[in-house]
Amino acid sequence: MSRACKVLNVAEKPSVAKEISKILSNNNVRYSQSCARYNGLHYFAYNANGTHYDMVFTSVLGHLMELEFDSRYKKWRGCSPAELYNAAVSKRVPPDKQDVQRNLEQQARGCQKLVLWLDCDREGENIAFEVIEVCKHVNPRLDVRRARFSALIPRDLHTAMNNLILPNQHDANAVDARQEIDLRIGASFTRFQTLLLQDRFDWSTMDLGDVEKPIISYGPCQFPTLGLVVQRAWEIEAHVSEPFWYIHVSYKAPKEPKACDFTWDRARLFDHPAATMLYEICVENPRATVLKVEGRERKRWPPFPLSTLEMQKKATMYLRMPGERIMKLAEELYQAGFISYPRTETDIFAQGFDLQAMAGEHTQDARWGRHAQAIVDGSMWLRPRGGGHDDKAHPPIHPTKYSAGENDWAQDKKRLYEFIVRSFLAACSKPAIGFETTVRIAMADEGFHTSGLMVQERNWLEVYPFTGWGGNDNLPPLQEGQQFLPADLLLKQGATQPPPRLSERDLIALMESFGIGTDATVADHIQKQLDRGYVHKDSNLTFWPSDLGQALVGAYRRMDLENLWLPDLRGKIEQNITAVARGARTKEAVLQEAVQAFHADFLAAQQKQGLLEAEVALRFRRGLIPPEFPPSLTACVVCDATLQALLAACGPSSRPQAAANGGNAPRPPPAPPGGGRRGCTARGGGRQPPPGPGWQSRRHGAGNVGGNDDDSDDNDNGWPGPSQSTQSARGAQARGRGRGIAATRARGRARGSFAQGLGASQGSGALPRCPMHGLEVLHLTSNTAANPGRCYYKCAHPSEGHACLRFKWVDEWDAEMGNSSAGGRHGNLGRGGGRQAGRGQAGNRGCGHSAAAGRGQENWGAHGNSFASATGHPAGGGGACFKCGVPGHFARDCPNA
DNA sequence: GCAAGGTC
Structure with a gap:
């Protein structure tokens, strides 16, 4: 009889090791602790392809290793930051991960086979190679295999175990390249900025908490994030409001309490005489005729199952909590077993999930129990639609255990749990159904319309109080051909508004669209903006860049190094990395190209450092x-x-x-x-x-x-x-x-x-x-x-x-x-220098945009409502100062105010 | 003292 093959299995996190062990063993697992505090050992037997395996399943905690500079480059003043582009780097297990390493080494010694169950994404593949390095170091004869699975459900996991493959070096290389690029540019620019500015200004005027000397960090996610906030702020400042006019018509049926407003088909006119003329024609012939009354059924579909970013976007809006706090609370709920893994890109449930059974856990609740019961008995149940995203490692965020709210939960935690439960139940519900009626009228050849909505079945909206269907429910009963005289017929004036200040939801959505950060890090990047003092949050929870934040972006603009902060920086890096992952390019080639390019930018920035000092000095009115x-x-x-x-x-x-x-x-x-x-x-x-x-x-x-x-x-x-x-x-x-x-x-x-x-x-x-x-x-x-x-x-x-x-x-x-x-x-x-010459000229003190101007891009446009419209990129030009009307500088720098 | 990415 042949001896069983001993297999070391490794997952990316303890919870996954536990879950896979449970499924593969059919709930027949023995558990013991290891020398790594969080990474226990699960023992069970397994048969695959006619072979008997003695399985031990353990885990790591994300990346096992970190990339770092060789010791002589670690001291900030020990070398020029420019040297960091050529400095030797190496991967090492940091001190806080050495117990994880020891656990792997101990287990690897006694095994013949290593099976890697890390998340099936690029980072997971890279971590796999870190695990391989550690294990092979103590047991070079290990037979190394990769398990590929789509979801943590029995069918997928058994299939993976019976079809083990080899780890993908391309994916791992792509991550190596990203790490090296991030480290070199992050460390070099951070040291450069910090050493240049830290001791030169009186930072006490800035809201930096207890920090006396700020770290003025740079990162390929940090700066594009900052750029998004600065761009929006500058667009708002550059907006020049334009008046417009529109005809307002309302009708009040004889016994109805409220009048119903009609919208002009032309919406609005910017030409006052034209609007006045049309209005006067209406006044002369005010009798309106109902042209058409149309009714149709409308459906409003429930939300998709929650991915991490959707949870953050919605919860930050509905619960008014910062994304960073949402993630912290979600992590606590996950660790206590109340919700599923909170870092997931997946917004569709795999077929193997018994969603009605999950809903069944909640039937006892006084708030949403009745709705949960209706899902269980099928009267409300509809299998959730998917949003088309699947990270192949985690299901959408959903409750895993019922709670009416534990005693030690803070109010915010209760609200977040409730949000997750209600989102889940809503996703498993039928769509809301309404009947929409649209009425079109004509008055003196001008068309107007209005619509009303009758909600007939609320369905998922019943369990999801965070949003309504809106609509207008006071539509009077009007018949085609009917004529009436308006209750109001007015020419009203409005004005164009600047874009809204950036909310956390908008910022997360923008970062997502530009590929800045991952589901697990977006909230951290936003928090870092606040911690570094680059950005502030106002009482409405919208973001505005600080003087420092604007100075940093402004400086790189003036240096003609806009690629260092424009939002697509991260995306460009990712594009190149993806070529490595595809095997289309080598890691070495992409690395060399990227490092060379950023090195050139770095040298240019260093040469133009005076512009950085100048921008900061100008923003700090107190000066140096x-x-x-x-x-x-x-x-x-x-x-x-x-x-x-x-x-x-x-x-x-x-x-x-x-x-x-x-x-x-x-x-x-x-x-x-x-x-x-x-x-x-x-x-x-x-x-x-x-x-x-x-x-x-x-x-x-x-x-x-x-x-x-x-x-x-x-x-x-x-x-x-x-x-x-x-x-x-x-x-x-x-x-x-x-x-x-x-x-x-x-x-x-x-x-x-x-x-x-x-x-x-x-x-x-x-x-x-x-x-x-x-x-x-x-x-x-x-x-x-x-x-x-x-x-x-x-x-x-x-x-x-x-x-x-x-x-x-x-x-x-x-x-x-x-x-x-x-x-x-x-x-x-x-x-223009001097007081006389300075007035009325583009580019007076503090205009800060000479780089664009110098390239002949002074075409600010008639209204200059958008920086993008002026120069082809979102903050590339400028509008007229809204204080003095002169183009070429921002209102906050207005020399004429 | 620095990045971003995992995760506790």
């Missing part, structure tokens, strides 16, 4: 408040003089730096290269023109958006990079003279400057006044190599507890000082 002058910031904006020279030259209006700065005098700068720094005479006197390759060249760099892209040493990013030297900037300016745009720009700036503006605004050697407090500026410095384009100034106002110490962009300062030359940040993009 550094604890002290950075040691590297040592030169005057005007003349590059050292601070010492500056202080000496500024004469009576200056104060000792140490006194004004809490005693932290900055270090003197290193000796200027080639004697490049000049004395402070120009600014000290304020009368001489500022000859300034020093400043001009910097300004050139600042105004370089969209030009000179063939200059390898010139940043094409609108801001000179930190490493840009005076020398190279000078070179750029010299080259610029020979060209159209660049030369024009250079000349334009030469007409006026930051320095001139200061001089002009004061007309003397004194420093200008602080634009915030009107007080004398004690100190002013900017445009150093380390902080290009920036300007720090102080006045005596004790607003910050000592002295007002503020940060501004040089051209922002220029504009506030009335310096007409300030075109620095936007270069040749039509940005």
Whole structure:
């Protein structure tokens, strides 16, 4: 007699191991604990294809391994974030999963065969290979097989066991690629953003809870999600309401209490004279004739069985709970055995489910028992329709045990359980039936209509109080050919509305349509937006992006790196991954292509980091408040003089730096290269023109958006990079003279400057006044190599507890000082500097959309109601500011308000 | 301290 074959079976989670064991063994299982806390062992015997198997069934907890960088790349400051695109990565079992690993190893040693019962999707296939790696490590001779099943029902499971196959390497590879892409771009951009911004701003003004220094994370699901919220907000802000007119007719039958309203067949007209004319014709001939009375039976079908996302979308709306809380409560209900597995894409019940028996568990309930009984006895029963989705691993969410509400359940938990039960019972019910009547009338050749609905059988609606059928039940009895005079005949005015603010239901639906996240993670991604302070939720439970959220999206827009946040980012990654899963492309090829592309985007973003700082600074009205002058910031904006020279030259209006700065005098700068720094005479006197390759060249760099892209040493990013030297900037300016745009720009700036503006605004050697407090500026410095384009100034106002110490962009300062030359940040993009020029022009301060403008996409459209209409992508252009009516900036940045 | 995906 041959010995039985010992088989190790592994499922993705303990509940599935238990369920499959129960079914395969015909309820003849022995259970014991293992060294893994949640992953017990189920023992039973099984016969397949004439072989006797000793089965031990255990489980893992989702992924066993995590992808991580090699240790030298783990420290945030230990390497440049850009290195993370080439850094070595490896898969390891994290500490909290090592007991799961040990359990597998112990069982694998004594078995001849390994059967993988992981969920039949890509992630499941990948987890299968993780399990194989661990088991084969201790038992290389293991015979490895995969069980493929469609549902946890006896027929499918026995078939799977008798038809074992090999695991699918393509699917597993696709997941490996996704993991690596996600890790490299997530970690690199998160470190980049966080290290750049974390210490530069006063985050106390933001609603970040107890967090003093935020983590400004980036993720290929996080940013597209943020993008959806920002897009909607910007569409709403850009909406320009348009008036329209419509004819309102109502009729009141003699003994009816309420009048019945008719809708104009033309709905509405945007042309007032035309609407008035038609209205006047009606007024002259107000007798209406009933043209047609039509009646027909209507059915309203019950909802499909609940998938995870449907549960979230509906429950967040009907119960007004965040998706994240819904998932947490559903998980608790599942673990306590009251509902089925809550993470499922399936919205159709497999044939093997005895749904009427499940309904039978609920007949005792005072609230829905009678309806459940009607399903059991067949008078209400109709097999649920399916929505066409099946993840082949889990049934739709349904109650598995009756409860009237346990004592320790919070109110929300009771409401969610009730929702799940009612949804299930509704899905198993007959459709509602009604009779709809439509009446069409004519008045002076204008058509109007109305309809009424009589609900005849409520059926599923009886057990599902979350929605009604609506309709109009006060339709008067009208006959064809009948004539009447209207109770009301009015010309009414309306106005177009912006799109609604984004609700959680809408956001989940949008994420689903763009393939952002999975059923199990969508709620987490939304929660992360809130936790990171990118998005806020208002009292109506709708989302609005924070200043930070808008700045992040705005910055990548201005960098021309829109693919980093547009909603289809995730979908594009998924597309490529799917090619790997199909076997059409290799993992290596897709990985290399993706990593290269994102690496290029990363380098571009790094080069244009000034735009990111600028967007955040502009959104934070208080500006940057550094604890002290950075040691590297040592030169005057005007003349590059050292601070010492500056202080000496500024004469009576200056104060000792140490006194004004809490005693932290900055270090003197290193000796200027080639004697490049000049004395402070120009600014000290304020009368001489500022000859300034020093400043001009910097300004050139600042105004370089969209030009000179063939200059390898010139940043094409609108801001000179930190490493840009005076020398190279000078070179750029010299080259610029020979060209159209660049030369024009250079000349334009030469007409006026930051320095001139200061001089002009004061007309003397004194420093200008602080634009915030009107007080004398004690100190002013900017445009150093380390902080290009920036300007720090102080006045005596004790607003910050000592002295007002503020940060501004040089051209922002220029504009506030009335310096007409300030075109620095936007270069040749039509940005008017100064107060006069700035008004009425596209792209004034804070317009933040120079990238689009620079590509000649300033066609905002007549009404600009949609960003999409202007530039072809949803947030690609802009509309007119709704405060001042001038296009090119958002109302919140309105310079004219 | 970072992603997203499993799951408890």
